[in-house]
Amino acid sequence: MDPGAPLIQATGLHKRYGDVHALRGLELQVPHGTVGLLGPNGAGKTTLLKLLLGLLEPDEGTATVVGLDPRRRADRLTIRTKVGYMPEGDCLLPETTGVELVATLGRLTGLSRADAMTRAHEVLDYCQLEEARYRPVQGYSTGMKQRLKLAQALVHDPDLVLLDEPTNGLDPKGRRQMLDLVADLGRNQGKTVLLCTHLLPDVERTCDHVVLLQTGAVRLTGAVAELTGADALRVDVTTQGLTEVSPEALDEALKKAGVALETREGERLRVALPADSSSADALFSVAMSAGFRIEGLAPLKASLEQVFLETVAQTEGAA
Amino acid sequence: MKASTHTEVYRPFEGQLLARPMRPAVLAWSGIRLGFRKKLPAFLLFTPPTVNALAYAVMVYLRYSMAEQVGSEGGFQAIQAQSALKELLGDVARNVAQFAEMSAFFALLAMTWFGAGMIADDRRIGANLLYFSRPVTRITYIAGKWLGVAFFGVVTLLAPAVLILLTATLASPDWSFLREEGAVIPQTFTYAAAWIAVVSTLVLGLSSLVQRRSVALVLSFGSVMVLHGLAEGAAEIFELPQLRALSLFNDFSALAAGLFGHRDLNPEHDVLLLGLVAWTLVPALLLWRQVRKMEVVG
Numbered sequence: 001m002d003p004g005a006p007l008i009q010a011t012g013l014h015k016r017y018g019d020v021h022a023l024r025g026l027e028l029q030v031p032h033g034t035v036g037l038l039g040p041n042g043a044g045k046t047t048l049l050k051l052l053l054g055l056l057e058p059d060e061g062t063a064t065v066v067g068l069d070p071r072r073r074a075d076r077l078t079i080r081t082k083v084g085y086m087p088e089g090d091c092l093l094p095e096t097t098g099v100e101l102v103a104t105l106g107r108l109t110g111l112s113r114a115d116a117m118t119r120a121h122e123v124l125d126y127c128q129l130e131e132a133r134y135r136p137v138q139g140y141s142t143g144m145k146q147r148l149k150l151a152q153a154l155v156h157d158p159d160l161v162l163l164d165e166p167t168n169g170l171d172p173k174g175r176r177q178m179l180d181l182v183a184d185l186g187r188n189q190g191k192t193v194l195l196c197t198h199l200l201p202d203v204e205r206t207c208d209h210v211v212l213l214q215t216g217a218v219r220l221t222g223a224v225a226e227l228t229g230a231d232a233l234r235v236d237v238t239t240q241g242l243t244e245v246s247p248e249a250l251d252e253a254l255k256k257a258g259v260a261l262e263t264r265e266g267e268r269l270r271v272a273l274p275a276d277s278s279s280a281d282a283l284f285s286v287a288m289s290a291g292f293r294i295e296g297l298a299p300l301k302a303s304l305e306q307v308f309l310e311t312v313a314q315t316e317g318a319a
Numbered sequence: 320m321k322a323s324t325h326t327e328v329y330r331p332f333e334g335q336l337l338a339r340p341m342r343p344a345v346l347a348w349s350g351i352r353l354g355f356r357k358k359l360p361a362f363l364l365f366t367p368p369t370v371n372a373l374a375y376a377v378m379v380y381l382r383y384s385m386a387e388q389v390g391s392e393g394g395f396q397a398i399q400a401q402s403a404l405k406e407l408l409g410d411v412a413r414n415v416a417q418f419a420e421m422s423a424f425f426a427l428l429a430m431t432w433f434g435a436g437m438i439a440d441d442r443r444i445g446a447n448l449l450y451f452s453r454p455v456t457r458i459t460y461i462a463g464k465w466l467g468v469a470f471f472g473v474v475t476l477l478a479p480a481v482l483i484l485l486t487a488t489l490a491s492p493d494w495s496f497l498r499e500e501g502a503v504i505p506q507t508f509t510y511a512a513a514w515i516a517v518v519s520t521l522v523l524g525l526s527s528l529v530q531r532r533s534v535a536l537v538l539s540f541g542s543v544m545v546l547h548g549l550a551e552g553a554a555e556i557f558e559l560p561q562l563r564a565l566s567l568f569n570d571f572s573a574l575a576a577g578l579f580g581h582r583d584l585n586p587e588h589d590v591l592l593l594g595l596v597a598w599t600l601v602p603a604l605l606l607w608r609q610v611r612k613m614e615v616v617g
Contacts, residue, residue, distance in 0.1 A: 053452050056615060077454040081336055085452040091445040095356050100349075107345045108453045110336030122330045152449065157332035189329045 007192045012061035022047040024216040034186025036203030037196040039213035045196045084153030088164040094138035106155035123151040143174030160192045182206045204304045220311045237269040238296035245290045253290040257282040346463025354433040368425040372479030375418045376486040383490040411487045412503040416579035423514045426476035431539040434468035434522035436532030443530040447613040457614045472515035506578045524602025527609035564594030
């Protein structure tokens, strides 16, 4: 496989459960790094993960994972040695200990007995379960269970890690620990992580790229920085002397420079620069003609939530 | 390379994955280890077959050692004493056959107890997702679970039988057991293997149908016992002895008669053997169908 090629590619993926269309012609390319697969409940995220692992068969379309086709038996088995999967549900046998579970699953992936045990201890350490490793899983907290599920996904050191709702049911501390681990895997350990979640702040905090899935299709995809930076033409301005400028004078100066006023409050302004402006020159000309000084400029960044809500609203409007 | 919350760093794996990692054995061992986690059921289920095996082994040992002692005295009285001993203790081949049939029930108890949850529990908690997201195929999964259940049959039926056969072999003078009654060894292995295979398949087939271990346990043990009662009753009421084939015990009794030759063959011997085939095929098909559903996770 070409090292620069996307680890996951999907073309025209369709999946139906009876009358329900879980995926509708999904087109997707997942680059290396930490990628958030974002979407409301029922968007088709879990279905997509299962299709990628070959746990489900698509009705139409094709997908490749690490350059292999999950519909082919031999490819499917190879994919599963290169991919770590953390399922959403509990799915941990309650009477096993953490280390037994992780080592057994490591051996099922193909590790030797000795390697599986060594790796189990290493990944349990990494996932901060060092003291709990010999305790039966039934005594674990929700956070520990989630981290154990992450540990089993990492035991064979996969290139690609698929995480299905890893912060589900976690308290703020547990959530922070999990997100730190996810961010570390993607940013420091060179893993490609596909983080499947409906929680925008999780994606915003850990992911470099985002794929927005809604009603079984990709509605938006791109780098988080680009998506949230798309509103950079709106600026918060801190001034000196603005309180002494009359509204009429300010309006006239803004109009002349083609700058639209959004809000004015004391020494602060929020404005939208002209679409063709490449710098804040227009603002300085406004300040000069109206008679105040600019002390600070802060481009407004859209939150991922805004982008998400706008995209969902557009899709619903179009529908 | 250390995340702020970590006490340990992530270590990449430098080794190689095995080409043939014996996945069924790994799965089987995992199930066996879980089975032994609770000590009391293991003690209760393994004690009777162990005591039974020891009793038979002692009987076989006495049969040879006392016969040898009496025989060394010579004379008519010694010959009489030898035949009295043989009558009292029975011949070894018959003892082994009786033991195998008796222990089969203990094996059934142990295999249903330990095997009932093997697939039902996986279904209940969704552990199949963890297995099938790895290079585990349907055949690997079934083989692993099957070996796990079969292990408890081996411990409660085959291993004790081997102990008795070994005792007979070592205690018999001039290897006379091997020379005169050696055929009972493959017969015992065949009988035990058939029982273990059929019961393992039955227990797993029924375990795959439900999501609760307790329900699977009742289904497995209940189906054998209830169908035995029904078969006997229906055969009497309708005067159709072929209906006895519905009972697993009757089917294995026919197999034992055919193998060991210690009883006369039942007139419905062939029908009973067909019953045995049905006891194997129906759960096997159920198992295959259910595990297919578990492998493709909808």
